[in-house]
Amino acid sequence: MLTLLLITFPLLAALILFLAKSKASKTLALSLALVEFIISLVAFYLYKHNPDSCIFWFDVAWVQSLGIHFNIAINGMSLLMVLLTTFLVPLIILSSFKNEYAKEYNFYGLIFIMQMALIGVFTADDGFLFYVFWELALIPIYFICLVWGGENRGAITFKFFVYTLFGSLFMLVGLIYLYNHTNVDGLKSWAVNDLYAAGRSLTETQQSAVFWLIFIAFAIKMPIFPLHTWQPNTYVNAPTQGTMLLSGIMLKMGTFGVIKWLLPVVPLGLEKWGATAIGLSVIGIVYASCIAIVQKDYKRLIAYSSIAHVGLISAGILSANQQGIQGAIMQMLAHGVSVIGLFLIADILFRHTGTRDVDKLGGIRSMNGNFAVLFLVVVLGAVALPLTNGFVGEFLLINGIYQFNAWAAAFAGLTVILGAVYMLRSYQHIMLGERKDSQIAFGSLASSDKWVLYIVCFVIVAFGVYPKPLNDIAEESVKQLMLNLK
Amino acid sequence: MKGLLIISALGIIAMLAEIFKFKKLLLPIVLMGIVAAYAFNFMEWNTSMSISYFDNMIAFDKMGIAFSGIILATAFFWFILANDYFEEDTNTVDHFALVLFALVGALMLTSFKNMTTLFLGIEIMSIPLYVLAASKKKDLKSNEAGFKYLIMGSFASAFLLFGIALVYGATGTFDIMQIRTYISANSQSLPLFFNAGIVMILVAMCFKVSAAPFHFWAPDVYQGSPTLITALMSTVVKTAAFAAFLRLFMVGFAGVSEMWTGILAIVVALSLIIANFSAAMQNSVKRMLAFSSISHAAFMLMVILANVRSNLSVNALIYYSLAYSFGSIAAFGIIYNVTRNGNENTDAFNGLAKRNPAMAFCMAVAMLSLAGIPITSGFFAKYFVFTAMIATPYKWLLILAVITSAVGAYYYLKVIIAMYFKTQEVETETIQVEKSQTLVIVLTTVVTLVIGVVPGLVADMFRF
Numbered sequence: 001m002l003t004l005l006l007i008t009f010p011l012l013a014a015l016i017l018f019l020a021k022s023k024a025s026k027t028l029a030l031s032l033a034l035v036e037f038i039i040s041l042v043a044f045y046l047y048k049h050n051p052d053s054c055i056f057w058f059d060v061a062w063v064q065s066l067g068i069h070f071n072i073a074i075n076g077m078s079l080l081m082v083l084l085t086t087f088l089v090p091l092i093i094l095s096s097f098k099n100e101y102a103k104e105y106n107f108y109g110l111i112f113i114m115q116m117a118l119i120g121v122f123t124a125d126d127g128f129l130f131y132v133f134w135e136l137a138l139i140p141i142y143f144i145c146l147v148w149g150g151e152n153r154g155a156i157t158f159k160f161f162v163y164t165l166f167g168s169l170f171m172l173v174g175l176i177y178l179y180n181h182t183n184v185d186g187l188k189s190w191a192v193n194d195l196y197a198a199g200r201s202l203t204e205t206q207q208s209a210v211f212w213l214i215f216i217a218f219a220i221k222m223p224i225f226p227l228h229t230w231q232p233n234t235y236v237n238a239p240t241q242g243t244m245l246l247s248g249i250m251l252k253m254g255t256f257g258v259i260k261w262l263l264p265v266v267p268l269g270l271e272k273w274g275a276t277a278i279g280l281s282v283i284g285i286v287y288a289s290c291i292a293i294v295q296k297d298y299k300r301l302i303a304y305s306s307i308a309h310v311g312l313i314s315a316g317i318l319s320a321n322q323q324g325i326q327g328a329i330m331q332m333l334a335h336g337v338s339v340i341g342l343f344l345i346a347d348i349l350f351r352h353t354g355t356r357d358v359d360k361l362g363g364i365r366s367m368n369g370n371f372a373v374l375f376l377v378v379v380l381g382a383v384a385l386p387l388t389n390g391f392v393g394e395f396l397l398i399n400g401i402y403q404f405n406a407w408a409a410a411f412a413g414l415t416v417i418l419g420a421v422y423m424l425r426s427y428q429h430i431m432l433g434e435r436k437d438s439q440i441a442f443g444s445l446a447s448s449d450k451w452v453l454y455i456v457c458f459v460i461v462a463f464g465v466y467p468k469p470l471n472d473i474a475e476e477s478v479k480q481l482m483l484n485l486k
Numbered sequence: 487m488k489g490l491l492i493i494s495a496l497g498i499i500a501m502l503a504e505i506f507k508f509k510k511l512l513l514p515i516v517l518m519g520i521v522a523a524y525a526f527n528f529m530e531w532n533t534s535m536s537i538s539y540f541d542n543m544i545a546f547d548k549m550g551i552a553f554s555g556i557i558l559a560t561a562f563f564w565f566i567l568a569n570d571y572f573e574e575d576t577n578t579v580d581h582f583a584l585v586l587f588a589l590v591g592a593l594m595l596t597s598f599k600n601m602t603t604l605f606l607g608i609e610i611m612s613i614p615l616y617v618l619a620a621s622k623k624k625d626l627k628s629n630e631a632g633f634k635y636l637i638m639g640s641f642a643s644a645f646l647l648f649g650i651a652l653v654y655g656a657t658g659t660f661d662i663m664q665i666r667t668y669i670s671a672n673s674q675s676l677p678l679f680f681n682a683g684i685v686m687i688l689v690a691m692c693f694k695v696s697a698a699p700f701h702f703w704a705p706d707v708y709q710g711s712p713t714l715i716t717a718l719m720s721t722v723v724k725t726a727a728f729a730a731f732l733r734l735f736m737v738g739f740a741g742v743s744e745m746w747t748g749i750l751a752i753v754v755a756l757s758l759i760i761a762n763f764s765a766a767m768q769n770s771v772k773r774m775l776a777f778s779s780i781s782h783a784a785f786m787l788m789v790i791l792a793n794v795r796s797n798l799s800v801n802a803l804i805y806y807s808l809a810y811s812f813g814s815i816a817a818f819g820i821i822y823n824v825t826r827n828g829n830e831n832t833d834a835f836n837g838l839a840k841r842n843p844a845m846a847f848c849m850a851v852a853m854l855s856l857a858g859i860p861i862t863s864g865f866f867a868k869y870f871v872f873t874a875m876i877a878t879p880y881k882w883l884l885i886l887a888v889i890t891s892a893v894g895a896y897y898y899l900k901v902i903i904a905m906y907f908k909t910q911e912v913e914t915e916t917i918q919v920e921k922s923q924t925l926v927i928v929l930t931t932v933v934t935l936v937i938g939v940v941p942g943l944v945a946d947m948f949r950f
Contacts, residue, residue, distance in 0.1 A: 062940075062942070063941050063942040063945055063946070064942060064946060065942070065945060065946045066873070066945065131860075132860045132861060132865075135859060135860045135865070136860055136861060138859075139854070139859065143906070146903065146906060146907055147906055147907070153907070154903050154907050154908075158896070158899060158903065161895065161899060162892050162893075162895050162896055162899075165859075165891075165892055165895050166888070166889070166892035169888040169891055169892065170885075170888055172869070172872065172888075173872060173876070173884055173885070173888055176869075176872050176873055176876050177876055179873075180873070180876045180877060
């Protein structure tokens with residue numbers, strides 16, 4: 001029931017915002033998001049005490065004759081993803097306090113619909129329901145990018161929508177193929193375990209086909225090279241909060257999907273094609289990092305760095321061992337937090353100076369030392385310095401990939417070096433050195449921005465120093481998963 | 487059966503309206519008549535299995551009743567939507583009668599048991615439509631549409647008739663059940679011209695449902711006809727034609743399916759490719775929807791192609807027809823209002839979100855449904871087709887359908903982008919939609935969403 005509440009509350013919040021059309025939508029949205037966060041904390045607390053409690057589990061028949069159930073449940077990994085979602089949404093809303101959006105109640109309402117769909121994706125235990133939430137998440141973000149996006153939004157959001165829809169439909173075909181092979185007392189079923197069983201009963205060729213059908217959808221969402229071409233433009237043109245949703249949470253739909261809906265389903269397919277997919281991921285890491293190094297637009301630079309990070313995550317997952325997957329989960333959490341900080345910083349720079357061009361900025365530290373410190377902490381988190389939250393995940397990931405193949409690990413490890421190059425170099429350009437003409441005065445930060453950065457920095461440091469509570473859950477759930485993989 | 491009789495009687499009453507001067511009352515009478523027909527139709531739901539009429543020429547079984555239900559419901563909404571189409575013209579009464587007779591033909595097509603009834607149904611449905619397509623008498627394009635439709639339609643009818651004659655020659659019967667038994671009894675000794683007959687019937691039916699490569703009439707006719715007649719053609723007529731197609735090939739010719747499924751697969755593939763890529767290049771919204779209707783025809787043909795588990799196929803086709811009809815009624819209702827000033831291009835929709843937010847929302851839902859995005863009914867329609875197809879050897883068609891669906895999203899989204907993102911260059915006043923029309927558009931949108939969220943309402947209908 002608690003899971004159901006987690007899904008329905010954002011929907012309710014969205015309806016309140018749509019109907020109230022209140023002038024104080026910002027505050028209203030923030031408080032509703034905080035309530036949702038508190039609910040998820042309660043869930044976290046209860047889960048710690050009794051992970052098997054029936055309140056995490058909800059199941060009613062949706063379309064009886066087709067075996068479709070509205071079946072949602074929380075386990076360790078989905079709990080972490082839900083927490084990430086409910087934690088980031090209030091931050092995203094808070095970060096928008098300095099932006100003026102037309103009809104903001106619609107804007108925040110769509111964010112909540114998005115939150116509902118995302119939590120649905122993370123908790124669905126029915127293949128069909130998973131697909132429905134997966135597609136549902138696309139619609140609000142599409143409208144957020146389309147209505148409140150930057151200059152060229154028409155063509156760009158278009159590409160984004162068609163690209164992802166294209167992938168999703170392949171996944172649908174793959175899932176239906178699995179469904180068609182399920183057999184529970186002569187009936188077909190969409191339940192996740194039945195789909196696992198159906199997938200394992202297939203021959204290697206069939207599994208390979210299913211692997212690619214499903215993997216394409218996830219690869220587009222993440223995105224993995226060479227299916228990433230929609231991403232940089234979409235990130236740059238979306239409103240900052242849209243970018244945060246896309247990179248902070250929506251990207252995790254893809255990586256989460258691989259862990260839950262791909263690895264256990266087609267072990268033979270993974271054995272045959274896993275190396276190819278890891279190869280693509282690693283190519284993506286190096287390729288995106290190299291492009292990030294020469295980027296001038298800071299927002300675009302972060303977009304490419306995101307491709308590099310997610311490439312590492314996906315390689316870790318596909319190596320299909322305890323360290324790799326556990327690292328991936330930790331890194332998904334860390335990346336979600338730090339990327340929101342980075343995109344907010346890009347937005348702050350733009351609001352204060354009117355540009356995001358790295359070359360035109362400089363010497364901001366001398367004007368606002370406070371901001372420089374916060375920025376530095378976020379950057380260090382992003383480059384995964386020890387004692388930041390990025391370190392745990394990245395270490396485990398590279399360890400996991402190394403167990404799979406040393407060469408892959410060597411190339412994937414480049415992400416650490418190259419990441420440090422583009423992150424620190426851009427920091428140096430923007431914050432240090434001489435003041436440039438473009439910024440006359442870089443005043444103090446707005447309190448809402450300050451608070452978001454404080455919280456982000458706190459999380460980066462706190463979970464870098466003491467990652468145990470999250471790491472324990474991740475470790476436990478991956479152990480469960482590994483039983484399924486064997 | 488009673489439904490069919492009521493609609494026929496309504497047609498005759500409509501013709502009398504001019505003489506006895508109750509033109510004003512005609513619309514309420516027709517609407518009540520359709521409701522009555524609908525009610526009588528479903529009263530036969532539980533008792534219908536064995537009753538047939540006129541020496542087994544026609545019989546309303548569950549499948550027939552379900553399709554009739556969709557047709558009558560769509561027609562009900564259509565009449566409300568079209569009330570000012572009837573007011574504008576001088577020949578109000580003729581138009582009423584023509585539409586009602588077309589409906590009679592459509593109902594016959596859902597429940598024929600005999601190939602003569604099939605032919606009669608198709609002709610009764612088509613001939614009024616030839617006239618209706620040309621009903622904007624002073625408009626050149628409308629005349630062209632009517633003329634083209636007539637020539638092409640008659641051509642197809644001739645094919646159909648020839649095909650029926652050949653099948654009759656081979657099997658010695660018009661009755662589709664008897665044809666079925668004959669085929670299974672003599673599967674080895676069927677003459678070659680029997681195959682020719684089936685192919686000719688197939689071609690004719692593909693003509694009627696506008697599947698490629700027999701689709702050339704569709705874009706011109708859809709564009710030229712008055713918008714509301716286009717709505718009628720793409721909903722009622724399409725549903726009826728598919729009901730007939732399904733029954734004829736699933737019941738009558740199922741025994742020789744290996745000879746026509748191959749041809750049908752090519753037809754589906756061509757329709758998917760040609761329709762979607764052509765639709766993506768259109769400026770006129772009506773023309774775009776004409777091509778999109780070809781692509782939807784391809785999806786529905788896939789159901790007939792899948793054919794293997796009849797239960798699933800029938801359900802899938804019924805759901806698809808319902809989803810498509812309601813989505814189209816909403817879309818055409820809005821197009822009718824938006825394009826009143828004569829501009830039928832996508833840019834007529836620019837800034838609709840500001841000029842009339844409610845209509846823009848309904849149009850967005852309709853477009854998302856046609857594109858097949860959850861949680862609209864269009865998604866489940868596609869899903870059922872996929873489920874039916876996955877068990878057949880034609881899996882490559884599914885992949886093709888997926889690729890072309892993505893193209894489909896492109897042109898449906900073009901309308902949404904125009905509504906929400908672009909603005910009118912010239913300042914135009916807000917678009918006023920008549921109350922009754924608003925009601926229809928909102929209702930069909932609600933249905934689209936409701937059966938999208940709870941597809942079981944329709945999908946669990948057949949459980950034999």
